[in-house]
Amino acid sequence: MFKAFSFAFFHELQEIKNSWYRLILLTLLPIFSFGFLVVIFYKGVATELPIVVVDNDKSDISRRVLFNIDATATVEIKYRVTDLSSALNLVQTSQAYAIVEIPAHFKRDILLQKQPKVTVMLNTQYILIGKIVKAALLESIMHSAGEVEYLKNLVTTQNSEESINAITPIGLQVTPFYNTYKNYFLFLVSALLPSIWQIFIVIATIVSFGTLFKAGREREFFSSEYIGMKILGKLFPYTIVYFLLGVGFVAYIYGTLGWVFQGSFTVTFFAIFLTVIAYQSVALLFFVTGFDYARSLSLGAVYTAPAFAFLGVTFPVDSMNGFSVFWRDLLPVSHYMELQISQANYGVDIFMELDKLLAIALFSLALIPVYFRFKQRLQG
Amino acid sequence: MKFIEVLIAEAKLIFTDVAIVLTIIGGVILYSFLYPQPYAKESVSSLSVTVVDLDKSNISRSIVFKLNATPQIDVVRQDNSQNDALDALEHTLVKAVVIIPAHFQRDLTLGVSPTIAVGADSSYFLIYGSILEGAMRAVLTEGAKIKVANLLKHQMPLSGAKDAYTPFSINSINLFNKNNSYTQYVIPAVFILILQQTLLIGLGIFGGGINERMRAGEYGIYRDAKTYQLLLSRVVIFGTIFFVHMLFYFGFSYENFHITHIANIVELLTFGVLFLLATVMFGIFLGSLFSSREIATPVILFSSLPLVFSVGFIWPLEAIPSFVHTIALAVPVTPAIHGFLELNQMGATFEGIREYALILVVQIAIYGFLGYYCINKNRNFNEQV
Numbered sequence: 001m002f003k004a005f006s007f008a009f010f011h012e013l014q015e016i017k018n019s020w021y022r023l024i025l026l027t028l029l030p031i032f033s034f035g036f037l038v039v040i041f042y043k044g045v046a047t048e049l050p051i052v053v054v055d056n057d058k059s060d061i062s063r064r065v066l067f068n069i070d071a072t073a074t075v076e077i078k079y080r081v082t083d084l085s086s087a088l089n090l091v092q093t094s095q096a097y098a099i100v101e102i103p104a105h106f107k108r109d110i111l112l113q114k115q116p117k118v119t120v121m122l123n124t125q126y127i128l129i130g131k132i133v134k135a136a137l138l139e140s141i142m143h144s145a146g147e148v149e150y151l152k153n154l155v156t157t158q159n160s161e162e163s164i165n166a167i168t169p170i171g172l173q174v175t176p177f178y179n180t181y182k183n184y185f186l187f188l189v190s191a192l193l194p195s196i197w198q199i200f201i202v203i204a205t206i207v208s209f210g211t212l213f214k215a216g217r218e219r220e221f222f223s224s225e226y227i228g229m230k231i232l233g234k235l236f237p238y239t240i241v242y243f244l245l246g247v248g249f250v251a252y253i254y255g256t257l258g259w260v261f262q263g264s265f266t267v268t269f270f271a272i273f274l275t276v277i278a279y280q281s282v283a284l285l286f287f288v289t290g291f292d293y294a295r296s297l298s299l300g301a302v303y304t305a306p307a308f309a310f311l312g313v314t315f316p317v318d319s320m321n322g323f324s325v326f327w328r329d330l331l332p333v334s335h336y337m338e339l340q341i342s343q344a345n346y347g348v349d350i351f352m353e354l355d356k357l358l359a360i361a362l363f364s365l366a367l368i369p370v371y372f373r374f375k376q377r378l379q380g
Numbered sequence: 381m382k383f384i385e386v387l388i389a390e391a392k393l394i395f396t397d398v399a400i401v402l403t404i405i406g407g408v409i410l411y412s413f414l415y416p417q418p419y420a421k422e423s424v425s426s427l428s429v430t431v432v433d434l435d436k437s438n439i440s441r442s443i444v445f446k447l448n449a450t451p452q453i454d455v456v457r458q459d460n461s462q463n464d465a466l467d468a469l470e471h472t473l474v475k476a477v478v479i480i481p482a483h484f485q486r487d488l489t490l491g492v493s494p495t496i497a498v499g500a501d502s503s504y505f506l507i508y509g510s511i512l513e514g515a516m517r518a519v520l521t522e523g524a525k526i527k528v529a530n531l532l533k534h535q536m537p538l539s540g541a542k543d544a545y546t547p548f549s550i551n552s553i554n555l556f557n558k559n560n561s562y563t564q565y566v567i568p569a570v571f572i573l574i575l576q577q578t579l580l581i582g583l584g585i586f587g588g589g590i591n592e593r594m595r596a597g598e599y600g601i602y603r604d605a606k607t608y609q610l611l612l613s614r615v616v617i618f619g620t621i622f623f624v625h626m627l628f629y630f631g632f633s634y635e636n637f638h639i640t641h642i643a644n645i646v647e648l649l650t651f652g653v654l655f656l657l658a659t660v661m662f663g664i665f666l667g668s669l670f671s672s673r674e675i676a677t678p679v680i681l682f683s684s685l686p687l688v689f690s691v692g693f694i695w696p697l698e699a700i701p702s703f704v705h706t707i708a709l710a711v712p713v714t715p716a717i718h719g720f721l722e723l724n725q726m727g728a729t730f731e732g733i734r735e736y737a738l739i740l741v742v743q744i745a746i747y748g749f750l751g752y753y754c755i756n757k758n759r760n761f762n763e764q765v
Contacts, residue, residue: 021675029682036686039701046699091555092728094718097696099555106548115543117551124554125725127565129696131509134552141550148547162491169488169526170443171495172519174512176502177469184695187504196685203678210674294399294585297677301403301581302410305681309418315562316504319425324417345503346470
């Protein structure tokens, strides 16, 4: 029995050695796509985002407000125009992400205590960029308001501490747990790499079995003996490589780049191993629907391509509808992702992860119908 | 050979291929329902928060009430100690902890500005930002109330105090996608990507399949017809199918998912036709490079995530290394997403997106030429063998 396994294993190694396409699927392509995504988000923070300002007052206070905005790291005043319509035009063509408009008589109204309004118009079509720009602009403008108020208070109180306290009667201190908020690298890349990794596992599995059947060599290979063992042996080279790739990206993010990892690497690596097997099993399940190479690739594509959106990292699971939660549960990577986050961030012990590990492991049950379908096909 | 004969022969090849039909018809329709699902509720619903109120005064209770009243925050429990609250956070019962310090009201009265602490789970993308926004709103409102009250104490009339508590304020306006809807954000861009990727996979399977047949010495239209006839017939067949898909996406799907569509229809379709032509040419070119039917699906599939994030609508172009964006500009989806978003979501005119249209025209020319050249070469090579 073990002979059948090792026969299939070495046979597959030979096949991989002889096929540049499979070699690329196992090495260059995953590493290149991982690298590409890492490079996109490498900066992690967005700086100098262009905005446009319309200053209808041109007083020392309005200039001060704009100066403070330009001084932030996040936004840069790239355009100064005199009318709103040309400012809007810049936003519509994505040359600026926001408009800051200071009304006429701004300074006069401040002195008269009439509370003039600085208008901030944001391009919220790009939600993430919009949020980043909005946070920076509001913070800077509120800070400017504080500066003015401080001077005003100082005149009456003659006491600097008292004037500061009077500006913000209640302070707010916000602490992000687990990830310094403004860095998007960890947010996105730690979820994007598993999402693309699962596509590779499914595709490579289908390529391996698909080429065998397409060439009509399946009877020769399986020779209707120890079919189950040979399936496992044929899968195993890919199991190893994709396990190592999984370990690789976790080690890269939390090791090389040094992001905090609170939990156990052993548990995480074990989950990676189970996830590889889960996807290999599901991929074979697609394949046995018709033993058709090209068609099972299409099924694999439908299954794996949208996974990132369902992970719940960009859009919270709590806000998803029933169907999406159901579809999400059908993707091993979403359970894996939950585990990766809870290990990296909360560092909970293994007993709290059992449900996730079990969920991932259950997918390998797909191998049972796969086995019978192969048997039926090869012996029938 | 007449063009119409070539057209019919090629259409037969395409429509009798299950994998191609599954992708360019089944896939396109399926994806149009599947992709918008996670965002169907459009925006993030309120997030569970626990409060540790160590003061238990009128003002602290009023703050808890205001927190709960913000759309972002739902106060689901109150804990007696910080440890209990953190425990709840670790068991993912809540997403954030708000702590109101002891002597809060006393410090306020003394004018020493006590601080409320908020700790939020920042493992997830939108959660932290939403909680921060909610907490800010609650605290600023309460703060303004206190400042107005202080001004009243100093004999200022209420009408004046309402304005005088701050020298100036901020009026924040969302220009497009006013409700911060995730559907509006993701779907218009992802739909363009789906159109491109399914079209490329379809043409890739087709082109790879023909290369396989030619290698096997099979006889077919791809050997008899003139190269320009083959190119033209593929443009007509795939172009027509995807033009219908485009109408379906921009028409039915946008209505169905309540997505803004403010572009002038002639401008939208003109730009759309340029996008489809560029994609068809790109697909013909890629297909001519694939040695078998099965290479297209994986290659196109792997490119999806890197492509969608290098376009610059999620992560700003200013933060993406410029060589990445330059590579991405060679793929039709990049200028297309910018152009479509600006036309249809943000109300730019065709004049405003002229640059993107120009890039698409250049792509049509280059990929058209490359496709023609490669098909020609493949045919000559196989003739000789």
